[in-house]
Amino acid sequence: MTIAVLCGGVGAARLLRGLVRVVDPAALTAIVNVGDDTEMHGLHISPDIDTIIYTLADAIDPDRGWGLVDETWNAMSQFERLGNPTWFNLGDRDLATHIVRTERLGVGDTLSQVTEHLAASWGLGCRIVPVTDDPLRTTVTVADGEISFQEYFVGRRHAVPVTNVRFDGAEHATPAPDVLPAIANARRVVIAPSNPLVSIDPVLAVPGVREALIERRSDVVAVSPIIGGKALKGPADRMLEELGHEASVVGVARLYAPLAATLVVDEADAGSVAAVEAEGMRCIVTDTIMSNPERSASLGTVVLA
């Protein structure tokens, strides 16, 4: 039974951590957002790919929720001395990932090949693929103009209202080689509980991906990142409202109904089942708060059932 999972960062990483416990990891392909990718100090950084790799490797820092555990920050003070920007924190151990990625891209490897190398280096059994090997960058419009996703998310601590989101380069991007076959051949396609507007939408914006999901609609299951009208973390709830959607499982259902037959919602939203079904999705209620690997695995079982 092969599984394809559309992924952002943290929410997706937590679900994958559960799925690898309930299916053969070799059967699992994670298709990951690259709209958050950025260049810093001449290095190519892929935050969502790294969050997934570090989480599955059990090497993510549990308190910060990003980057590596047992991290030190010597390079950051050096960057400051040398006059480089320091608003985007990169740990010393983490820097090795970005240096290796950049080096390999520089000699002509694709992002897919580099990601495969990084995942294999950590001994991961599942396949992790960027949605595209082409440049695709999410930008957001705020009061003083259009800024990159990381300037919004890290630089402004996602504390400013957003009036538009754009996926620069998406229309000229092609899906990475494994992406469409993984979706076409999967027994089940899962949309992880990631931010619908800045984690899942950029994946769907790569020409062919949205269409591939629509083809498989009856086998596509989405997990709501919104619980009781709130995001567990991050700006998903505010962003939904700022961009004219509803910050609720019903709002999520309206976005996903064209491409997914089923929405998994949290017990906190049991009262919204009829409203979700009125949007044309089957609705499954379960505990979706993945506070530990066991709870991730339970949710994984429900998603695949």
Ligand code: GDP
């Ligand atoms: P990022 O790329 O690291 O910002 O993360 P994602 O886009 O993957 O995920 C952000 C979303 O994941 C937020 O809206 C959270 O509410 C959601 N999320 C994080 N952890 C969980 C969880 O355990 N359960 C559910 N249902 N959603 C989660």
Ligand code: CA
């Ligand atoms: Ca992200």
